[in-house]
Amino acid sequence: MSPGVDVKTLVIDGKDVTGRSGQTILEIARENGIDIPTLCHLDGLGDVGACRLCLVEIKGSNKLQPACVTTVFESMEVSTQSDRLLKHRRTILELLFTERNHICSVCVANGNCELQSLGQSQGLTHVRLPYRNPDLHVDASHERFTIDHNRCILCTRCVRVCAEIEGAHVWDVMGRGIDSMIISDLNDPWGESSCTRCGKCVQVCPTGALFDKSKVGEAHPKYPDFLPYLNLMREAK
Amino acid sequence: MSKLTLATVWLDGCSGCHMSFLDMDERLLALAELVDIVYSPIVDRKDFPNHVDIALVEGAVASVDDEKKIRKIRAHTTTLVAMGDCAVAGNVPSMRNPIGPQAILDRAYIQNVSTQPQIPCVVVPRLLPIVRPIHEFVKVDVFLPGCPPSADTFHTALTALVTGAPLDVPALTRFGA
Numbered sequence: 001m002s003p004g005v006d007v008k009t010l011v012i013d014g015k016d017v018t019g020r021s022g023q024t025i026l027e028i029a030r031e032n033g034i035d036i037p038t039l040c041h042l043d044g045l046g047d048v049g050a051c052r053l054c055l056v057e058i059k060g061s062n063k064l065q066p067a068c069v070t071t072v073f074e075s076m077e078v079s080t081q082s083d084r085l086l087k088h089r090r091t092i093l094e095l096l097f098t099e100r101n102h103i104c105s106v107c108v109a110n111g112n113c114e115l116q117s118l119g120q121s122q123g124l125t126h127v128r129l130p131y132r133n134p135d136l137h138v139d140a141s142h143e144r145f146t147i148d149h150n151r152c153i154l155c156t157r158c159v160r161v162c163a164e165i166e167g168a169h170v171w172d173v174m175g176r177g178i179d180s181m182i183i184s185d186l187n188d189p190w191g192e193s194s195c196t197r198c199g200k201c202v203q204v205c206p207t208g209a210l211f212d213k214s215k216v217g218e219a220h221p222k223y224p225d226f227l228p229y230l231n232l233m234r235e236a237k
Numbered sequence: 238m239s240k241l242t243l244a245t246v247w248l249d250g251c252s253g254c255h256m257s258f259l260d261m262d263e264r265l266l267a268l269a270e271l272v273d274i275v276y277s278p279i280v281d282r283k284d285f286p287n288h289v290d291i292a293l294v295e296g297a298v299a300s301v302d303d304e305k306k307i308r309k310i311r312a313h314t315t316t317l318v319a320m321g322d323c324a325v326a327g328n329v330p331s332m333r334n335p336i337g338p339q340a341i342l343d344r345a346y347i348q349n350v351s352t353q354p355q356i357p358c359v360v361v362p363r364l365l366p367i368v369r370p371i372h373e374f375v376k377v378d379v380f381l382p383g384c385p386p387s388a389d390t391f392h393t394a395l396t397a398l399v400t401g402a403p404l405d406v407p408a409l410t411r412f413g414a
Contacts, residue, residue: 069370104334104413105322105384120411125380133334
């Protein structure tokens with residue numbers, strides 16, 4: 001690190017680490033090979049702390065803090081793997097599975113879904129809470145893409161990539177709490193919206209909520225890795 | 238040591254889990270050295286036995302008949318295994334939940350039928366309003382997600398259950414696997 005940089009030293013899971021002032025716990029943890037699960041976070045997008053999967057314990061505070069939006073301070077002691085946190089992470093995933101209709105076996109993202117693979121990595125074999133079975137629609141009005149609200153976890157990655165990176169801000173969130181819905185423009189059909197057809201939202205969507213129509217019936221991996229590179233190239237310009 | 242008794246049951250599922258179970262192929266012969274299959278769609282026995290050591294249950298609970306069966310199975314089983322995504326999470330059968338059974342029956346038996354449209358009401362059991370996984374009705378000891386769980390998953394899991402070895406399910410399978 002160059003002189004003049006404000007270095008913070010802290011402890012994450014018993015490991016001494018350092019970071020720059022203004023960095024988040026998540027950034028520093030990942031730089032040091034400490035895995036904190038995330039869903040709404042995506043490298044290259046602004047963080048909102050929506051999914052709560054990255055909650056960590058900070059010594060001296062009873063409140064759990066989301067690692068993606070909590071900046072480090074000197075002598076901070078962070079715990080990312082306590083029993084309490086593992087229990088909360090599991091419950092958060094169960095709540096996500098019950099909130100809408102996630103039928104993995106018939107989902108376009110089966111095998112390429114971050115919710116599905118997180119369920120597995122966090123040891124989920126079943127969901128202890130009753131399913132809500134909401135009646136949600138599928139908007140296939142767009143020429144190339146479809147939004148299936150049954151699979152949406154409201155991470156808002158699509159909203160952020162469209163507003164921050166593409167600059168179109170077609171997507172937004174309507175309603176509050178359990179009634180929240182992702183909408184295009186003023187709740188217009190996606191195909192009649194101001195969408196630029198760039199497809200960034202499809203690539204950043206962690207589940208099968210946004211998908212490419214041409215991929216139906218075949219493997220549909222998402223490639224969100226372009227984001228940090230795109231940002232880097234734009235900054236260099 | 239006398240052999241353990243194994244039952245397999247088919248509730249509201251597609252039988253794919255049973256097909257995958259049979260895909261263990263020659264390993265079934267080795268399994269047959271350790272367990273007797275006493276009740277199953279592939280065994281000619283009408284009533285669930287008084288006591289079964291391990292019961293593999295495929296399918297969700299979708300009708301009054303399924304509910305009666307799962308309660309009876311639980312009462313007579315030591316280790317109850319939810320086999321596959323339908324039993325574990327509702328899966329495809331639960332896709333009717335947002336719409337409800339009446340709309341589904343109307344669509345299948347009235348709207349799309351040209352001759353004598355009628356909803357079957359004799360012999361067939363009444364559908365429950367909501368299709369639910371079996372653990373919402375009875376205690377489940379082991380969950381094996383997958384659509385269907387692979388033959389390898391069955392083999393590893395059953396070997397562990399029969400021998401009492403530790404079983405790490407998330408290492409084997411997941412929802413939709």
